[in-house]
Amino acid sequence: MRADARENRARVLTVARELFAERGLDVPMAAIARRAGVGVATLYRRFPTKESLVMEAFAEQFAVCQSVIDDALQDPDAWRGLRTVIEKVCLLQACDRGFTAAFTASFPDLHAEARDRTWRNFGALVQRAKDSGHLRADFSPHDLTLVLVANSGLSSLPAEAAVAASQRLVAYLLESFRAGTDALPPPVPLSLDLVLR
Amino acid sequence: MRADARENRARVLTVARELFAERGLDVPMAAIARRAGVGVATLYRRFPTKESLVMEAFAEQFAVCQSVIDDALQDPDAWRGLRTVIEKVCLLQACDRGFTAAFTASFPDLHAEARDRTWRNFGALVQRAKDSGHLRADFSPHDLTLVLVANSGLSSLPAEAAVAASQRLVAYLLESFRAGTDALPPPVPLSLDLVLR
DNA sequence: TGCTAAGTGGAGACCCCCGTCCACTTGAGG
DNA sequence: CCTCAAGTGGACGGGGGTCTCCACTTAGCA
Numbered sequence A, B: 001m002r003a004d005a006r007e008n009r010a011r012v013l014t015v016a017r018e019l020f021a022e023r024g025l026d027v028p029m030a031a032i033a034r035r036a037g038v039g040v041a042t043l044y045r046r047f048p049t050k051e052s053l054v055m056e057a058f059a060e061q062f063a064v065c066q067s068v069i070d071d072a073l074q075d076p077d078a079w080r081g082l083r084t085v086i087e088k089v090c091l092l093q094a095c096d097r098g099f100t101a102a103f104t105a106s107f108p109d110l111h112a113e114a115r116d117r118t119w120r121n122f123g124a125l126v127q128r129a130k131d132s133g134h135l136r137a138d139f140s141p142h143d144l145t146l147v148l149v150a151n152s153g154l155s156s157l158p159a160e161a162a163v164a165a166s167q168r169l170v171a172y173l174l175e176s177f178r179a180g181t182d183a184l185p186p187p188v189p190l191s192l193d194l195v196l197r
Numbered sequence C: 001t002g003c004t005a006a007g008t009g010g011a012g013a014c015c016c017c018c019g020t021c022c023a024c025t026t027g028a029g030g
Numbered sequence D: 001c002c003t004c005a006a007g008t009g010g011a012c013g014g015g016g017g018t019c020t021c022c023a024c025t026t027a028g029c030a
Helices: A003-023 A029-036 A040-046 A050-074 A078-095 A097-106 A112-131 A142-156 A159-177 B003-023 B029-036 B040-046 B050-074 B078-095 B097-106 B112-131 B142-156 B159-177
Strands: none
Touching (some): A003 A040, A029 A040, A050 A078, A050 A097, A078 A097, A078 A142, A078 A159, A097 A142, A142 B142, A159 B142, B029 B050, B050 B078, B050 B112, B078 B097, B078 B112, B078 B142, B078 B159, B097 B142, B142 B159
């Protein structure tokens, strides 16, 4: 590949990541091209379809996400591991408007192997957390889906509010997931005054 | 208005409500027209713009929603009132894909008077619930927004799953909102096996 | 420096959406 | 039954999206 082409390709990816994060996946290809200072044809030469650009743009984040999960799943403190999985993935979602959409859209396509392994590991983690007495017994692994989908709804908020809201939501939910609830940890303060008036 | 016209108008509204509920607000006008057995022009004769059709279609639900809230706000048992507001509005959202979008889109336009009154009443309810010792002291009225926005994210799930998920989410959150948390009420069982594989 | 394949940009084909226009049809009162 | 205003449907304009085509430019090697 020629040097200038490689540079263009990299710039396109950077710009795409920025715009997807700010404005979600429905930003037009033409906008990405303009901001990257190239023509539309250049985009389609490197990425035959918009979907392929999305996948490429988020590949890095997927890897990060995967390793975050894998690490947490290995945590000897099962409750801390569970908490970490939820907190980190939710933060990723809240910081990047496009990530959620890309994630759920690609999830079925991630080769079943990796998906099933993660899911199995998570199930094991849940069981360990229950056994350790920190996680309520009626917690279901599907509650992870519940949290992620609920958290994804927050991406309709303005960017700064989304992070604050996500942290507060996660704090509330984690509190419900705990078994004992001895002391109530106060949820993260929230500044949502701007939202809905 | 002529008899057949009145009938057509009614049928359009019914169909619009169905389709908005099933598929959200971005169902094309042409689809509504086709399913109602009329031409596009007939839609636009009765509803000058798509937005006006949306508003008209959801007017009834808005009224229901408003009265649900007003009733709950009057409840002498403040905690029960708060619970009811959250449960009922979330259920409305979960049952109707279009409702959330229509609600947030129209919320700024509902004449400021009604909006402010509801918001003031809710603030008072929150205060009463805190005073009664049932609601945690650091609960913010903005947490209502948080719950509604999070709950709205569930509408990306298939219809049946959305209701179950919403109920479980609300049960978890309400538990966190309670002050004492003496006994942990088990959350509603969840059947999300179909989701994300 | 000159050649050539790789690379490029912009016009435009194609599609889907909202909303309008206009020639045609029909309900219902006299 | 006749009339005509009210009602109707489908074609169409305008805008915005994805993706393609093609004449032109340029990097990189001999």
